[in-house]
Amino acid sequence: MNKSKRYSILSLFYINQPNPMTELIFSSDFELLISLILSAQSTDVMVNKITCILFKVANTPESILQLGIKRLKYYIKNLGLYNIKAVYIIKISYLLINKYNNQIPNSRIELESLPGVGRKTANIILNLLFDQKTIAVDTHVFRVSNRTGFATGKNVIQVEKKLIKVVPSIFKKNVHFWFVYHGRYICKARKKQCDICLISKFCELTNKNI
Template identity: 50%
Template sequence: MAQMTRAEIREAFERWRQLDPEPKTELIYQSPYQLLVAVVLSAQSTDVGVNKATRTLFKVAPTPKKMVALGVDGVKSHIATLGLYNAKAANVVALSQQLIDLHGGEVPHDRAALEALPGVGRKTANVVMNVVFGEPTMAVDTHIFRVGNRTGMAPGKTPRAVEDGLLKRVPEEFMAHAHHWLILHGRYVCVARTPKCPQCAIRDLCKFKDKTAG
């Protein structure tokens, strides 16, 4: 498959920046801890679904200490509408306890420490490192994986390959917001089944052969 050139990639991000200068995560949170929990809960769930669950969860357990006090069964009662809620509840309580025991109840500004938390993988750590600490990371979810491959921006057979490709090819000036632009593009325009090519701001730059006409 043809790849986008570096000039085309720069132009794509220029256009996205003009449309939405400061894109934000659609998860609702009031602290780094709440963002971490929300991202853990978002695995195989929509942001809308997570926000509905955390609206009540964060009212009763906004901090690691209160989450541990709520307990696994208590967490389950708030997140039962989400997929994998049993494992997620156990992970949220366990990671909260680990934050208390090892990090003074604070979210660590360290990839290895984040990935050592129960239920936290590379993608979740990347989201926290980017959104909370402003690090130029690329959290490759299903949307970014699809966009990276379909557009020719950073083709790869694995999420890590797409991540590495994007980190190499996206100009540094766009990295603070790059993963949000890509996620939003994949979520609302470059959708999985029938991409909305006529609405696409980078249609002329994209290498996807089977562009839709209507």
């Protein structure tokens, strides 16, 4: 895909949604981090249902530790991988209190050293909390990037590096969220909706559903 097409796609996304955000509901840095941990192999809708209840009971590192792992598991038991997620959250809460003065670290190395925090989660935190122009690549971003021809790669690291290279600076903060929404609601894995796609005329997919 050439530079002109990419700019046209990003401009359309901007016009349609100038201020995209994650669909996770949070009211503090810590709540965002915990929501992201819980979102692994779970939908944002389901995570929000869980955290709506959990955060009323415990939404700080101290209150999570007071809650304890057994009760924490009770609150998150309807999410996939809840056992290991509970372990991660307890360990993270302990580290934030004892190593980071209750602050979410603002470096990739420190973030990825936290239990359960991978590159994707670190990128989202750096983007949302620290205003860095990182681009997280999840399954939606990976699919949309490859399927449209916007930024192709065999794995998420390749796609992320390509996106960082080809996305103009003014769009870098938002491109992850635009591609997530597009992949979640329009360019779906099993049923792509090319007939109502905002960027259909610029997409390089050959077998469009029109």
